[in-house]
Amino acid sequence: MIIATKKHLEDIKEMIKGYRKVLNVGCGGCTSVCLAGGQKEIEDLCTQLTISLKGDQVVFEIEGYTVERQCEPHFLEELDEIVKPYDALLSMGCGAGVQFLAERYPEKPVFPALDTVFIGVNKDIGWYEERCKSCGDCVLGMTGGICPNAMCAKGLLNGPCGGPQDDRCEVDSEVPCAWVKIYERLKAQGRLDNIMKIQPAREWQDQVQGTLVLEAYRDRYAKKD
Numbered sequence: 001m002i003i004a005t006k007k008h009l010e011d012i013k014e015m016i017k018g019y020r021k022v023l024n025v026g027c028g029g030c031t032s033v034c035l036a037g038g039q040k041e042i043e044d045l046c047t048q049l050t051i052s053l054k055g056d057q058v059v060f061e062i063e064g065y066t067v068e069r070q071c072e073p074h075f076l077e078e079l080d081e082i083v084k085p086y087d088a089l090l091s092m093g094c095g096a097g098v099q100f101l102a103e104r105y106p107e108k109p110v111f112p113a114l115d116t117v118f119i120g121v122n123k124d125i126g127w128y129e130e131r132c133k134s135c136g137d138c139v140l141g142m143t144g145g146i147c148p149n150a151m152c153a154k155g156l157l158n159g160p161c162g163g164p165q166d167d168r169c170e171v172d173s174e175v176p177c178a179w180v181k182i183y184e185r186l187k188a189q190g191r192l193d194n195i196m197k198i199q200p201a202r203e204w205q206d207q208v209q210g211t212l213v214l215e216a217y218r219d220r221y222a223k224k225d
């Protein structure tokens with residue numbers, strides 16, 4: 001899932017300063033699961049901003065509303081009438097959710113209340129770890145299911161570098177070397193020959209905005225942007 005954390009209250013206040021009526025939009029998807037932007041976090045932020053801004057602004061009103069997911073137009077439809085009386089929107093969705101809101105309501109300023117930090121897993125309650133940088137060319141089949149882009153500090157596709165010490169990463173001795181883990185995983189699976197297969201350098205100059213249309217839907221969207 002996408003992991004996000006709440007911005008500092010002062011930064012959020014600075015963004016919405018001067019707007020009298022603000023709608024704080026939560027997301028019931030990823031940011032709800034990682035305890036950053038669900039219904040409870042919406043209510044907490046509305047309370048904090050109400051207390052904090054009441055003294056600064058003569059009139060300030062904020063209300064919260066959580067949609068199922070901010071990254072799906074189907075779930076945003078219910079907001080179309082609700083947003084009308086508001087001067088600005090806050091979003092507690094991920095960066096994609098913020099942009100989808102801004103695109104749907106271009107006449108309203110939309111501000112992010114969260115920082116989107118990575119695609120990761122839920123290790124335990126309140127403990128998340130990055131696992132994928134959505135590189136678009138997955139090598140997990142070669143690396144024993146361990147992502148070198150996300151877990152090697154240098155993002156090496158052919159590793160390890162010369163630096164691991166006692167299976168720790170030379171950049172941060174608190175974390176294991178991803179390539180030692182890859183070596184051990186492949187060895188345990190009898191697939192160590194994979195580590196000798198050189199991965200070609202990535203082409204980064206053509207990194208345009210990613211779009212994926214499933215084959216079955218290509219005709220349907222052929223004439224749309």
Ligand code: SF4
Pocket residue numbers: 131132133134135136137138139140147148149150
């Ligand atoms: S190689 Fe890593 S960053 Fe790329 S898609 Fe696979 S898991 Fe994600």
Ligand code: SF4
Pocket residue numbers: 151152153154155156159160161162163164165168169170171176177178179180
């Ligand atoms: S020590 Fe391992 S994880 Fe750290 S940068 Fe080198 S190869 Fe990557």
